[in-house]
Amino acid sequence: MINEKQDLTEFIKNIIPDSSISSIQTIVDLFQYKKIKKGDLLVVKGCFSDDYFFLSKGLMRTYLYDVNANEITTDFHTAKNIVFEVTSFFKRTQSQVYIQAVIDCEGYYIPYEQLNSLFHEMPTFRDFGRAILVKEFIASKERTISMINQTAEQRYSHLVKSNSEILLSAPLKQIASYLGITDSTLSRIRRDFSKI
Amino acid sequence: MINEKQDLTEFIKNIIPDSSISSIQTIVDLFQYKKIKKGDLLVVKGCFSDDYFFLSKGLMRTYLYDVNANEITTDFHTAKNIVFEVTSFFKRTQSQVYIQAVIDCEGYYIPYEQLNSLFHEMPTFRDFGRAILVKEFIASKERTISMINQTAEQRYSHLVKSNSEILLSAPLKQIASYLGITDSTLSRIRRDFSKI
DNA sequence: TTAATTTCTTGTCATTTGTCAAGAAAACTC
DNA sequence: GAGTTTTCTTGACAAATGACAAGAAATTAA
Numbered sequence: 001m002i003n004e005k006q007d008l009t010e011f012i013k014n015i016i017p018d019s020s021i022s023s024i025q026t027i028v029d030l031f032q033y034k035k036i037k038k039g040d041l042l043v044v045k046g047c048f049s050d051d052y053f054f055l056s057k058g059l060m061r062t063y064l065y066d067v068n069a070n071e072i073t074t075d076f077h078t079a080k081n082i083v084f085e086v087t088s089f090f091k092r093t094q095s096q097v098y099i100q101a102v103i104d105c106e107g108y109y110i111p112y113e114q115l116n117s118l119f120h121e122m123p124t125f126r127d128f129g130r131a132i133l134v135k136e137f138i139a140s141k142e143r144t145i146s147m148i149n150q151t152a153e154q155r156y157s158h159l160v161k162s163n164s165e166i167l168l169s170a171p172l173k174q175i176a177s178y179l180g181i182t183d184s185t186l187s188r189i190r191r192d193f194s195k196i
Numbered sequence: 197m198i199n200e201k202q203d204l205t206e207f208i209k210n211i212i213p214d215s216s217i218s219s220i221q222t223i224v225d226l227f228q229y230k231k232i233k234k235g236d237l238l239v240v241k242g243c244f245s246d247d248y249f250f251l252s253k254g255l256m257r258t259y260l261y262d263v264n265a266n267e268i269t270t271d272f273h274t275a276k277n278i279v280f281e282v283t284s285f286f287k288r289t290q291s292q293v294y295i296q297a298v299i300d301c302e303g304y305y306i307p308y309e310q311l312n313s314l315f316h317e318m319p320t321f322r323d324f325g326r327a328i329l330v331k332e333f334i335a336s337k338e339r340t341i342s343m344i345n346q347t348a349e350q351r352y353s354h355l356v357k358s359n360s361e362i363l364l365s366a367p368l369k370q371i372a373s374y375l376g377i378t379d380s381t382l383s384r385i386r387r388d389f390s391k392i
Numbered sequence: 393t394t395a396a397t398t399t400c401t402t403g404t405c406a407t408t409t410g411t412c413a414a415g416a417a418a419a420c421t422c
Numbered sequence: 423g424a425g426t427t428t429t430c431t432t433g434a435c436a437a438a439t440g441a442c443a444a445g446a447a448a449t450t451a452a
Contacts, residue, residue, distance in 0.1 A: 066344045068440095074340060087334045096341050123319075130326050137333045138283045144270060144340065145292050148262045172400060182440055187401050264410095368430060378410060383431050 005031065008054050008108050011080055015131045016124065023124040030118065031108035036060075036101040042083065043099035049088035051109040055079055058105030059169045063177075064097045073178040075143070076102070076166050082132050083107075103169050152181045153189055201227065204250050204304050207276055211327045212320065219320040226314060227304035232256075232297040238279065239295035245284035247305040251275055254301030255365045259373075260293045269374040271339070272298070272362050278328050279303075299365050348377045349385055 005028050012024050031054060036042055042060065043049045060077040062085070074097070077083045088095035089112065110118070118125045146155055156179055160167060166175065176186035201224050208220050227250060232238055238256065239245045256273040258281070270293070273279045284291035285308065306314070314321045342351055352375055356363060362371065372382035 064341065064345060067347050072344050074344070086330070087337050090330050091334060096338075096345075126322070126326070130322070130329070133326070133329050133333060134282070134286050137329060137336070138287060140333070140336060140340070141283050144336070145260065148268050148270070149260060149292075151263050171398085183400075184402080184441085185439065191401080367428085379430075380411085380432080381409065387431080 005108060007056050007080060011054065012128060015135075016128050019124045019127070023122065026122070027118070027125055027128065030110055030114060032110070034107060034109050036105040036107075038101055038104050041098055041100050043085045043088070043095050043097065045096060045098050046094050047088075048092065048112075049085035049095050049099075050112045051084065052089070052112070052115050053083045053109040054107045055081055055083050055105060056107040058107075059102040059166065060099055060105060061102050061170065061174060061178075062097050062099050063174070071173075071177060073170075073174045075140075076163070076170065076178060078163065078165060082136070086133075086136070102174070147180055152179045152185070153193075155179045156186070156189055156193075201304060203252050203276060207250065208324060211331075212324050215320045215323070219318065222318070223314070223321055223324065226306055226310060228306070230303060230305050232301040232303075234297055234300050237294055237296050239281045239284070239291050239293065241292060241294050242290050243284075244288065244308075245281035245291050245295075246308045247280060248285070248308070248311050249279045249305040250303045251277055251279050251301060252303040254303075255298040255362065256295055256301060257298050257366065257370060257374075258293050258295050259370070267369075267373060269366075269370045271336075272359070272366065272374060274359065274361060278332070282329075282332070298370070343376055348375045348381070349389075351375045352382070352385055353389075 008031060009024060009028050012027060013019075016024075034051075034053070036058070042051060042053060043062075045064065055077055057079055059079070060083055061073045062075040062077070063071055063073045066072050077099075083099060085095050085097060085099060087093060115129075119129060146158075150158070159175070159179070172186055173183045176183040179186065181189075204227060205220060205224050208223060209215075212220075230247075230249070232254070238247060238249060239258075241260065251273055253275055255275070256279055257269045258271040258273070259267055259269045262268050273295075279295060281291050281293060281295060283289060311325075315325060342354075346354070355371070355375070368382055369379045372379040375382060377385075
């Protein structure tokens with residue numbers, strides 16, 4: 001296949017621009033293709049997260065259940081990003097959350113063991129891993145902040161502007177819980193938005 | 197001073213046990229002593245976070261203001277931990293939050309520039325930095341999860357058991373906002389707890 | 393194309409939790 | 423140690439949001 005894993009190569013180049021082409025190629029070669037059908041799970045609560053997954057196409061989400069057994073989506077993962085469950089992956093503990101394909105997805109993964117040895121052997125890969133960690137940590141912190149200093153309307157409005165692919169692919173209920181409200185309330189926000 | 201920075205040395209040893217004593221010593225030597233009085237700020241909103249701070253003694257907190265101008269504490273930082281603001285520190289952007297000494301604090305810090313060059317020069321320090329990142333990221337994720345799948349009562353009860361030093365040092369209002377409730381509500385929770 | 397299922401909208405109602413206020417208690421300050 | 427300030431408790435009340443339900447719309451499947 002020509003251009004196989006092209007987007008993964010581009011992604012890594014972007015994250016660590018100073019690295020040699022050959023070292024990036026070595027990393028890319030170790031990733032394996034994987035398809036995940038809509039609704040299927042990459043990470044299951046109670047299991048160990050073993051995949052360090054580059055999402056090439058599609059949309060995924062992280063979710064769990066709240067005190068009243070409502071499903072809460074904590075994160076959406078858009079294409080061209082690394083998807084994995086930090087806690088389970090690094091602590092080697094059972095995951096507390098699910099990661100699911102919102103629509104049909106494809107991408108490339110490395111299993112934990114391989115990633116671990118690659119980490120020890122290859123400085124380039126260590127740099128990559130560290131950069132991803134920083135990137136994801138920052139995204140997570142910014143989300144926490146937006147849940148505090150923005151209204152649900154503002155978060156919705158921001159989502160419309162910056163991540164419209166999520167709006168198009170994910171059901172209202174998932175988006176609502178991501179914004180910290182119920183689907184009824186989001187439906188009303190949309191109505192009010194369209195009036196303006 | 198004998199035993200100066202002893203706790204910092206111990207902390208680093210714990211984080212990266214496989215490193216040589218001499219490389220740990222090199223790192224420790226670069227940290228500089230700093231005192232922060234109760235109420236004073238380590239990080240100010242709108243400024244750049246420049247300190248990578250090891251809190252030796254005391255208690256700190258990260259806070260910001262919500263939509264209704266209420267002060268919200270997002271994190272408490274207990275002694276023997278690294279305290280810094282990831283986003284501002286790594287992205288070199290203005291901080292969106294404050295980090296404050298809840299009580300009189302002391303510890304050791306490295307300014308950004310120095311940390312950065314140390315990162316390039318010393319693999320041991322890179323490993324340390326990465327380990328701290330993982331540790332903090334995991335803590336942050338676990339907090340997010342507890343805000344969803346636990347009640348405020350459960351979070352309070354957990355705090356009592358595992359971090360009683362916070363209960364003893366921080367005012368009720370800060371603890372309440374950390375738990376996601378108002379001080380009135382926390383006061384009522386406490387009353388109900390003491391009845392049992 | 394029709395049937396079945398899922399998703400979305402909107403109404404009503406109840407409940408939780410916050411707001412405000414006032415007094416008690418505790419902690420500082422001089 | 424007296425006074426001042428901050429912190430904590432508790433009551434009454436209001437308001438926002440969620441729960442529930444029912445119907446409309448859209449999507450999927452057969």
